[in-house]
Amino acid sequence: MAENVRNIAGQKPWDGRSMPDARGHFDRLGGKFVPEALYAALAELEEAYEKAVIDPDFVAELDSLRVNYAGRPTPLTEAKRFSEHCGNARIVFKREDLNHTGSHKINNVLGQALLTKRMGKKRVIAETGAGQHGVATATAAALFGLECRVYMGKVDTDRQALNVARMQLLGAEVIAVESGSATLKDAMNEAMREWVATVDTTHYLIGTVAGPHPFPKVVREFQRVISTEARQQFLDTYGQLPDAVCACVGGGSNALGSFADFIPDDSVALYGFEAGGDGVETGRHAASITGGSVGVLHGTRTYLLQDEDGQTEESHSISAGLDYPGVGPEHSYLHDSGRATYEPVTDAEAMEAFQLLTQTEGLMPAIESAHAIAGAMRLGRRIAETDPQARPLIMVTLSGRGDKDVRTAIRWFGLTGEVDQTMGGDPVELPEDVTAHAEPRPEEI
Amino acid sequence: MTAPGNCTPVFDRAAAEGRSVFIGYLPVGYPSVPGSLDAMRALVSPGDGPGADIVEIGIPYSDPMMDGVTIQRAATRALERGVRVRDVLAATEAVAAAGATPCVMSYWNLIEQYGCDAFARDFANAGGAGVITPDLTPDEADEWTPATDEHGVDRIYLVAPSSTDDRIALTAGAGRGWLYATAVMGVTGARETTSDAGRVLTERIRRISPETRIGIGIGVSDGAQAAEIGAYADAVIVGSALVRTLIEADDAGHPEDLAALRALSLDLARGVRAAR
Numbered sequence: 257m258a259e260n261v262r263n264i265a266g267q268k269p270w271d272g273r274s275m276p277d278a279r280g281h282f283d284r285l286g287g288k289f290v291p292e293a294l295y296a297a298l299a300e301l302e303e304a305y306e307k308a309v310i311d312p313d314f315v316a317e318l319d320s321l322r323v324n325y326a327g328r329p330t331p332l333t334e335a336k337r338f339s340e341h342c343g344n345a346r347i348v349f350k351r352e353d354l355n356h357t358g359s360h361k362i363n364n365v366l367g368q369a370l371l372t373k374r375m376g377k378k379r380v381i382a383e384t385g386a387g388q389h390g391v392a393t394a395t396a397a398a399l400f401g402l403e404c405r406v407y408m409g410k411v412d413t414d415r416q417a418l419n420v421a422r423m424q425l426l427g428a429e430v431i432a433v434e435s436g437s438a439t440l441k442d443a444m445n446e447a448m449r450e451w452v453a454t455v456d457t458t459h460y461l462i463g464t465v466a467g468p469h470p471f472p473k474v475v476r477e478f479q480r481v482i483s484t485e486a487r488q489q490f491l492d493t494y495g496q497l498p499d500a501v502c503a504c505v506g507g508g509s510n511a512l513g514s515f516a517d518f519i520p521d522d523s524v525a526l527y528g529f530e531a532g533g534d535g536v537e538t539g540r541h542a543a544s545i546t547g548g549s550v551g552v553l554h555g556t557r558t559y560l561l562q563d564e565d566g567q568t569e570e571s572h573s574i575s576a577g578l579d580y581p582g583v584g585p586e587h588s589y590l591h592d593s594g595r596a597t598y599e600p601v602t603d604a605e606a607m608e609a610f611q612l613l614t615q616t617e618g619l620m621p622a623i624e625s626a627h628a629i630a631g632a633m634r635l636g637r638r639i640a641e642t643d644p645q646a647r648p649l650i651m652v653t654l655s656g657r658g659d660k661d662v663r664t665a666i667r668w669f670g671l672t673g674e675v676d677q678t679m680g681g682d683p684v685e686l687p688e689d690v691t692a693h694a695e696p697r698p699e700e701i
Numbered sequence: 702m703t704a705p706g707n708c709t710p711v712f713d714r715a716a717a718e719g720r721s722v723f724i725g726y727l728p729v730g731y732p733s734v735p736g737s738l739d740a741m742r743a744l745v746s747p748g749d750g751p752g753a754d755i756v757e758i759g760i761p762y763s764d765p766m767m768d769g770v771t772i773q774r775a776a777t778r779a780l781e782r783g784v785r786v787r788d789v790l791a792a793t794e795a796v797a798a799a800g801a802t803p804c805v806m807s808y809w810n811l812i813e814q815y816g817c818d819a820f821a822r823d824f825a826n827a828g829g830a831g832v833i834t835p836d837l838t839p840d841e842a843d844e845w846t847p848a849t850d851e852h853g854v855d856r857i858y859l860v861a862p863s864s865t866d867d868r869i870a871l872t873a874g875a876g877r878g879w880l881y882a883t884a885v886m887g888v889t890g891a892r893e894t895t896s897d898a899g900r901v902l903t904e905r906i907r908r909i910s911p912e913t914r915i916g917i918g919i920g921v922s923d924g925a926q927a928a929e930i931g932a933y934a935d936a937v938i939v940g941s942a943l944v945r946t947l948i949e950a951d952d953a954g955h956p957e958d959l960a961a962l963r964a965l966s967l968d969l970a971r972g973v974r975a976a977r
Contacts, residue, residue: 289809289836291767293861293883295868361945435773448766449888552810553764555836565786566814567763625814630739 260390264499264639265525268594275586280469282589288468290555294448297455302470305374311479314370314574321366322481325399326356328363332651333494337616342633343640344647347540349619350486351508351652357657359622360482360510361392361463368477371395372459379403379458383447383685385412386417386577386624387441388656389463394428404428407447409439412576418660437570439504440580444554445455464507465584468555472584475620479513486651488518498651500525500635504627505598506542506578508587510655520594528587529631531573532600542571543600544583547589557587574603574664577624577656605630607668610658629654675687702912706878707830711754711802712914712935714785715973721931724916725753725966726806727732728761728849729792730784731775732956735826738795740947747963747972750893751970756796757833757938760789762808767835769890771941775948786811790827797828804810804857806833809841815862817844821852831855831878839875851878857881864901866909873910879936882906884919890941903933923965927972 275282279455288298301400308314322328330351340349352360372380380402386391390406397404406423412434413420421431436442444467451460465472483501501518503511505528517525533541541547548559551566561569561581573582590596606623609630614620621629632652639648658665666673715722725744729737747751761776761784768776775907785914789805796803805824812820824832832854838844839858849856855878859870862884873880884899899917906915916936923942930937946961 258893287841289841290836290838291861292838292859292872293833293863293881295838296863296865318878435777439765444766445766449769452767452888454887552813552836554766564814566810567780568810674801 263523264526265527265597266538267525267597269522270520270595271356271593275589276473278468282585282590285550285557285588285592286472286585287471287557288555289552290468290558291452293452294455294468297451298468298470300375301371301459301474304371305470305474308371308374314374317369318370320397322363323610326362326366328481330354332486332489333619335613335619336463338613339636341616342636343638344406344595344644345636345639345650346630346642346647347632347636348649348651350482350514350651351654352482353417353621353657354623354693355621357388357392357395358659359392360479360513360653361389361511363481364463364475364478364509364642365392365461366398367473368459368461369400369402372402372461373400374460374669376458377457378623380461381405381407381447381450381454381458382463383407383440383443384444384460384463385409386575386622387412387416387423388577388661390428390430390620390641391419391422391426393461393463394423394426397428398426403484405431407431407433407443409437409443410434411438412440412443415664416576416660417663439571440576441554448554464509465512465586466507466554466556466558466582472556472586475509476516476586478513479509480516481698482513483515483517483654484512486514489573490651494649496649497521497524499523499648500527500655501601501651502527502529502628502632502635503653504578504624504655505530505587506580506581506624508584509581510653512584512586514651514653514676515596516591526590526596527631527635528596529601530598531571531575531578531627532602532605535572540572541600542573542579542581542674543699544581545588545598546600548581550588557615558582558588573667574606575623575627577622578627597633601627601630609633610665611669614658620658621654621656622658623661625653625655628652702910703798703873703876703878703880703914707853708755708802708804708855708878709914712879715754716935718758719977721973722754722916722936723752723932723970724755724757724936724945725969726759726938727757727947728759728775728777728779728945730761731844731894732778732784732951734784734788734791736956737820738792739957740962741792741796741964742799743959744943744966745796745799746972747966751968752966753801753970755802755936757940758789758792758796758803758805760807760811764810765808767888769888769941771944771948772889775944778951786815790823793827793829797975801826802830804833805829806835809834809837816847821848821854825854826850829854833855833857833859833881834923835859838921839872840842842875845877849880852959855879860902860906862898866905869906869909871907873913879914879916881905881938882917882957883913884917888958889918890920899930921950921969924968924972924975928975931973932977937969939969
């Protein structure tokens with residue numbers, strides 16, 4: 257670092273260290289807190305990964321899948337009408353929603369599915385929150401002819417019924433997990449439990465940058481493509497790097513993928529937006545870094561929501577994909593080291609952004625992504641207040657599309673499903689099977 | 702090999718009697734905190750004969766990654782009924798007072814939040830012998846090793862059929878007291894048949910680390926199975942089958958009814974004595 261460039265957030269420069277270390281530690285964070293029974297499998301995965309990434313055949317196969325199957329590279333879209341609501345900022349979306357299956361999750365899944373094949377395993381299991389990772393895993397399983405089982409909290413199978421059906425149509429078995437809070441963390445417990453018993457034949461295809469080493473590294477590296485592409489696209493299109501990169505953070509895979517290649521660029525501020533639920537002060541949220549403390553969950557040491565004794569506390573978020581009481585250890589490390597900033601965004605802020613983006617740009621984001629969008633709006637306005645001359649260029653990762661969230665949006669906005677006006681002809685009698693399947697009227701938010 | 706520790710005399714005594722050690726697991730706080738202490742006393746002194754030599758006191762945890770449905774259910778109920786981590790100290794004293802050797806089974810975050818050193822100190826002061834850490838291996842024990850050395854607490858690590866020879870050597874060498882061999886791949890839970898996996902794993906460990914005392918957890922549910930495992934293992938660990946008796950009593954509306962627990966404890970203690 258020739259000069260000490262302070263970015264717009266005043267973040268500390270990169271410490272120049274390549275993380276994690278050989279034991280999977282990010283300083284005091286990360287690691288491998290797992291039953292001995294899983295050690296062999298984690299070692300096997302690490303070895304397969306390290307060999308694969310230097311094998312030209314693997315790299316070529318993954319590249320080809322990204323281009324010809326997933327639809328990469330994903331474009332940048334400058335949101336001019338939406339930017340009018342963001343102070344003087346120019347908001348540019350990295351369009352991960354345009355990936356096959358509708359989110360960034362496919363990036364990681366294609367990589368890990370190829371590794372599964374290389375390890376000679378014929379079956380994958382996965383956990384999923386919103387269902388995006390489950391759908392991506394089921395998709396790759398179909399593509400590679402792997403058996404697939406997806407664990408999903410019962411609360412989430414209810415609020416993401418569309419994705420449950422998608423997974424089943426893809427040939428995956430979906431298990432609704434009722435233990436604990438019946439959300440993503442419990443789905444992860446159940447997947448871990450199963451993996452201990454089936455590790456010989458089965459790969460646990462973790463969907464985020466959490467869990468024991470080497471998962472945080474493997475998933476980050478398969479998601480790195482987001483920032484590798486975006487960095488070059490910014491240079492090509494704007495002749496400069498963005499002033500800030502914004503992404504939503506649950507476990508944090510799209511955020512780390514968005515940050516990774518920008519981490520050494522000290523001029524680029526990195527912002528992770530956590531799910532603030534009803535507000536961090538209410539205790540009903542999923543903001544592990546903002547509102548949690550360091551502990552061990554799901555095999556890694558990281559910030560998490562826990563009580564005084566270390567019992568995991570339930571998280572709350574309108575977004576199933578961010579409803580997780582932990583966060584990837586590298587995010588905790590980036591927070592501790594001061595290289596990235598993490599802020600909470602409430603359900604209400606996210607839904608406001610969801611609607612605004614939809615109506616100003618014709619882009620309906622996943623509610624997860626809407627947290628990043630709301631955060632970028634807040635950031636743009638904040639910069640305009642402190643420096644009215646600044647015209648910051650802000651990248652926001654649009655990590656997924658919102659089709660799966662329409663039911664939640666109907667409830668939130670109190671849409672009745674009634675049309676605005678009826679015109680012409682006599683009333684038509686609907687066949688019974690149509691009315692029987694009509695969306696029930698929303699009772700409450 | 703696993704170094705001798707607080708639990709070693711129990712193993713020596715059992716060996717002198719030509720039998721294996723009976724280790725019984727019960728969670729603190731289920732059916733209630735006082736009820737769990739009564740249950741542990743009953744496990745140790747079931748009535749017309751000996752009971753468990755070592756009580757493995759489980760601390761209920763919100764995310765018990767290694768436990769099957771039976772122990773999960775008891776843990777969830779215990780947490781709902783307000784059990785705290787510090788209640789394990791009263792349980793430790795109760796087990797020691799009943800004449801058995803208290804060990805604790807705890808997921809790592811609970812110990813980390815209590816404070817590594819503080820936990821080892823308080824547990825030792827309560828008369829505790831050893832701590833079983835299902836999700837902490839020697840690889841992550843940078844703080845745990847000095848804390849347990851300082852306060853004289855046995856470090857009981859797990860090995861599994863998937864453990865390589867190198868890992869068995871590493872794990873056995875880092876522990877103290879005895880080594881916990883999970884002989885089936887999978888979570889805790891009573892099984893109708895025990896497999897040959899326990900014998901195979903025991904033989905591997907003995908070849909790699911001949912002097913190490915080995916406790917086998919394989920889903921034993923009655924005295925006959927305990928006898929089968931006890932024929933080759935230094936200790937037989939029973940968990941889910943014992944916990945199930947408490948759940949059945951609880952569900953029947955008589956959480957204080959320990960008759961089934963006593964009967965099973967007697968049966969298991971006879972089993973480990975009938976083995977050789």
